[in-house]
Amino acid sequence: xxxxxxxxxxxxxxxxxxxxxxxxxxxVIHMHMQMPMLIIAGLLIAPFFQQRFPRFFEKWxxxxxxxxxxxxxxxxxxxxxxxxxxxxxLQSVEIFKFIxxxxxxxxxxxxxxxxxxxxxxxxxxxxxxxxxxxxxxxYTLAPDQLCNNYLIIEQLTLGWAFLLTxxxxxxxxxxVAFVDPSQYE
Amino acid sequence: MNKTKHNTIAIIVVLLFGCILFxxxxxxxxxxxxxxxxxxxxxxxxxxxxxxxxxxxNGRIYSFSEFENKYVFIxxxxxxxxxxxxxxxxxxxxxxxxxPEQYIGEDIVFLSISFDPEKxxxxxxxxxxxYFNSDGxxxxxxxxxDQTQLDNLLKEFGVIVIPNDSGHFTHNSAFYxxxxxxxxxxxxxxxxxxxxxxxxxxxxxxxxxx
Numbered sequence: 001x002x003x004x005x006x007x008x009x010x011x012x013x014x015x016x017x018x019x020x021x022x023x024x025x026x027x028v029i030h031m032h033m034q035m036p037m038l039i040i041a042g043l044l045i046a047p048f049f050q051q052r053f054p055r056f057f058e059k060w061x062x063x064x065x066x067x068x069x070x071x072x073x074x075x076x077x078x079x080x081x082x083x084x085x086x087x088x089x090l091q092s093v094e095i096f097k098f099i100x101x102x103x104x105x106x107x108x109x110x111x112x113x114x115x116x117x118x119x120x121x122x123x124x125x126x127x128x129x130x131x132x133x134x135x136x137x138x139y140t141l142a143p144d145q146l147c148n149n150y151l152i153i154e155q156l157t158l159g160w161a162f163l164l165t166x167x168x169x170x171x172x173x174x175x176v177a178f179v180d181p182s183q184y185e
Numbered sequence: 186m187n188k189t190k191h192n193t194i195a196i197i198v199v200l201l202f203g204c205i206l207f208x209x210x211x212x213x214x215x216x217x218x219x220x221x222x223x224x225x226x227x228x229x230x231x232x233x234x235x236x237x238x239x240x241x242x243n244g245r246i247y248s249f250s251e252f253e254n255k256y257v258f259i260x261x262x263x264x265x266x267x268x269x270x271x272x273x274x275x276x277x278x279x280x281x282x283x284x285p286e287q288y289i290g291e292d293i294v295f296l297s298i299s300f301d302p303e304k305x306x307x308x309x310x311x312x313x314x315x316y317f318n319s320d321g322x323x324x325x326x327x328x329x330x331d332q333t334q335l336d337n338l339l340k341e342f343g344v345i346v347i348p349n350d351s352g353h354f355t356h357n358s359a360f361y362x363x364x365x366x367x368x369x370x371x372x373x374x375x376x377x378x379x380x381x382x383x384x385x386x387x388x389x390x391x392x393x394x395x
Contacts, residue, residue: 059191060191060192060194060195061192061195062189062191062192063189063192065192065196066192066195066196066198066199069196069199069200069203070199070202070203073199073200073202073203073206073207076203076207077206077207077210080210080211080217081217081218081219082210082211082216082217082218082219082221082222083210085218085219086219086222089219145220145355145357146218146220147218147219148219148220148223148345148357149219149345149347151347151349151355152355
C-alpha cells in the first residue's frame, strides 16, 4: 500500500498545472523526465491493481507478452514528434498522456516484466536501444524543426539524451552478454 | 490450453489497439509531425485572410483589401533573422522569377509579412527588400503595426512564433497562397521552389482559362 501511496502522490504531483507546465517547457525534461516519471508512477501503483484483480492479470497477461506489447505501443506512440507537440496544444492529448503512460505503460510493464524470459527481456531492451539510436539520429541530424513548440537547440539536446540513453542500454546488454554473475558469488 | 487462448486474444486486442492508436494519432499515417498535421488541417479549413492594416516598406498604409481580386503569395518573416528567413525570402524571390511575367502584379502580388513590427519599420523593410531585389510594388514587404491584428492573423494561418530572450524568434516557415477572394488555398514547402512555382503558375493559368 505504501508503494501505491507513493505512486499516487507522484502522479498527483506531476499533474499539478505549474509543475506540468514547467516540465513541458523544456523538451528534454518533457520527454526524458516527465514521461518516465509518469511511467514510474504507474509502476508503483501496479501492485494495487494486481492485488485487486489477480484473476484479470493471470488470465489476460499470462505470459507477459500482451502487457509488454501494450507498453511498447504506448511508448512508441509518445516517441512520435507530433504527439509531444499536441500534448502542449491539445487538452485531450495531454489528458491521454497522463492516463496512458502510468496505466497503459507503467502498470502492464510491472505485471509483464517478471513473467518474461531473460531472452524476451533482453529483446525488449535491444528493441528500445535501436529505437533510441534512431530517435537520437533523427533529432540530432534533422535540419528542420520537428516540433513547433520547441527550438532547434532543444531538439538537439533531446537527440543527445536519446543517444546517451541508448549507450547506457548498450553497456547493460554487453554486461549481461559477457559477465557471468555466478563467478562473483 | 484455455489459459493461452485468453493470452492470445489479449495480444490480438493490444495489437489492434496499437494500429488504431497510431492510425488516429497520425491522421491515417499522413502526419507524423504537428507541422504536417497543421498544413493538412489548414488546407482543409481554408481560412479567410483577416482584415489587417499593413504598413509597407514605402511607408504606405493600407488594408489587405488593397489586393482584392488578386492572388497573394505570402511569407511570414522578420528582418533580424539570420537563419531560415534568408532562405525563405531568397526562395520566394526564385519563385517570383519563375512565375510568367504577364501575371506578376496583374493577377498575383508577392507579400512578405513581418511579425516583428517593433524592429521592422518601413526603413528597415526597405533596406531588407534590397537584398532580395524586391521592387516594393509587385513584391511588397510590410509589417502589421497592430499587435492584436498580427496575433490574430498568425493564429488563423497557424504560424507559430516563439520569441526568445535575445530578440529572435523561432517560427515555422512556408509559402502561403491566398486566392482572389482572400481565402487561403495552398500551403507549400518553401524548400521546393520549382514545385511551388509550378503549382502557382498552374492555378493562374486555369484561372485565366475560365
